[in-house]
Amino acid sequence: MTTVISCTCRPPFVHGPGFLAADFLYRSAVCADRTQGGKKLRRREADGLPMLLLIRLVTKLRGDAPVALDFDDELVADDSDTDLRATLTWLHDTRFIALNGMAGRIARLWLSPAVGCMGGTDPRIAAARHSFPYMTIAEDGMAAPQPVTVHEYSPQLWQSVYEQNQESFDSTRFLDYQCPEHGINQ
């Protein structure tokens, strides 16, 4: 009798500065918008939506491929279509994602490797596809005069991003402690 063992280890997710950058940029933008003309700043539920959407999109990544977001997805189903569309458009305009198209309530898009990618993905190729920029975050965060710096796309820029994080980008296996082949009980 043979036993089929299936490895459940997966490539790791390689984090980029894009999550924080999106959050900072969006909050600065809505803040500037709402205080214009001396209006009082009000927080809205949707202020956290860019970050939430990015986190959701990351879980849907499977290698260097486009991602589909269903508006009925349990994590975003409570947000209005208007908010979701507006946020996706904003993420596209600020180049955290590249929106491929919207079919009904499903958006198809590419995630910038500045936000993150799966291990084994070459960020230089993924970035070149849509000329994604790279972002850096000021040390003081939102307190800094310019919390986020956007560096325009260039092959040299992404080459240096790749070299500085090569080990993470190249790793194709993240050990799952419950893996029947490599987990703690083996």
Ligand SMILES: [Zn+2]
């Ligand atoms: Zn395994």
